[in-house]
Amino acid sequence: MVFFDLDDTLYDHRTASRAALRALREEHPSLRRRSLEWLYATYATALETGHRRLMAGRTTPAASRAGRMVEVFGAAGEEISAREAVRRSAIYHAVYRANERAVPGAAGLLGSLRRRHRIGIVSNNRTREQRGKLGRIGLAPYIDLLVTSEMTGCSKPDPRIFAYALRAAGVSAPHAVMVGDSWVADVRGALAAGVGAVWFNRDRRPLPEPVDVGCVERWRPTERAATTIEGRLAGPNPS
Numbered sequence: 001m002v003f004f005d006l007d008d009t010l011y012d013h014r015t016a017s018r019a020a021l022r023a024l025r026e027e028h029p030s031l032r033r034r035s036l037e038w039l040y041a042t043y044a045t046a047l048e049t050g051h052r053r054l055m056a057g058r059t060t061p062a063a064s065r066a067g068r069m070v071e072v073f074g075a076a077g078e079e080i081s082a083r084e085a086v087r088r089s090a091i092y093h094a095v096y097r098a099n100e101r102a103v104p105g106a107a108g109l110l111g112s113l114r115r116r117h118r119i120g121i122v123s124n125n126r127t128r129e130q131r132g133k134l135g136r137i138g139l140a141p142y143i144d145l146l147v148t149s150e151m152t153g154c155s156k157p158d159p160r161i162f163a164y165a166l167r168a169a170g171v172s173a174p175h176a177v178m179v180g181d182s183w184v185a186d187v188r189g190a191l192a193a194g195v196g197a198v199w200f201n202r203d204r205r206p207l208p209e210p211v212d213v214g215c216v217e218r219w220r221p222t223e224r225a226a227t228t229i230e231g232r233l234a235g236p237n238p239s
């Protein structure tokens with residue numbers, strides 16, 4: 001069983017988010033005073049905070065999206081009304097949607113792995129949203145199992161979400177591998193649950209700690225990426 005994270009592992013959130021922020025930046029002088037990198041980092045932090053509140057049931061998806069605009073523009077020194085936050089978040093959302101795509105090489109990799117393994121997603125997000133993304137970028141046909149923090153009530157790196165995924169897949173930890181871009185959520189989380197890990201290190205960052213993991217920087221060439229992932233599996237599940 002090969003488990004993947006979705007955002008920025010298979011689904012190219014970063015590219016879509018940057019395109020959407022670039023569009024807002026063109027329209028609003030307060031954002032033009034800041035770099036796109038600052039904007040991306042500020043938005044990502046707001047997304048993370050909002051996600052935790054959303055998962056705790058303390059806000060709705062729409063309020064959360066608008067709240068991110070209040071937060072990001074506020075950080076750039078511009079106070080905006082609730083109505084303006086909704087309008088700006090709609091622009092962000094439209095440009096984001098127009099720029100959605102899979103991480104290059106992801107479909108080829110999944111196609112290759114799926115000849116030999118089942119594929120699952122373990123993601124910190126809402127189920128409906130993640131299902132929608134998989135469908136729109138054409139990866140849904142490769143996915144046998146989707147596990148989200150919304151379904152399980154716990155988020156990566158909590159080992160309970162990995163335990164849930166293993167149970168749902170009917171495999172033991174040594175017969176599964178987790179592949180993801182987040183060192184803490186995906187790599188540390190999987191290792192804490194006894195599952196081997198592959199770090200998708202797109203930015204070629206140094207290994208944060210000397211632990212035994214596989215590393216892949218690109219999904220192409222397919223065979224090289226597939227070999228690294230399969231190298232972390234103990235072998236076929238006896239069933």
Ligand SMILES: [Mg+2]
Nearest residue numbers: 005007008181
């Ligand atoms: Mg991710």
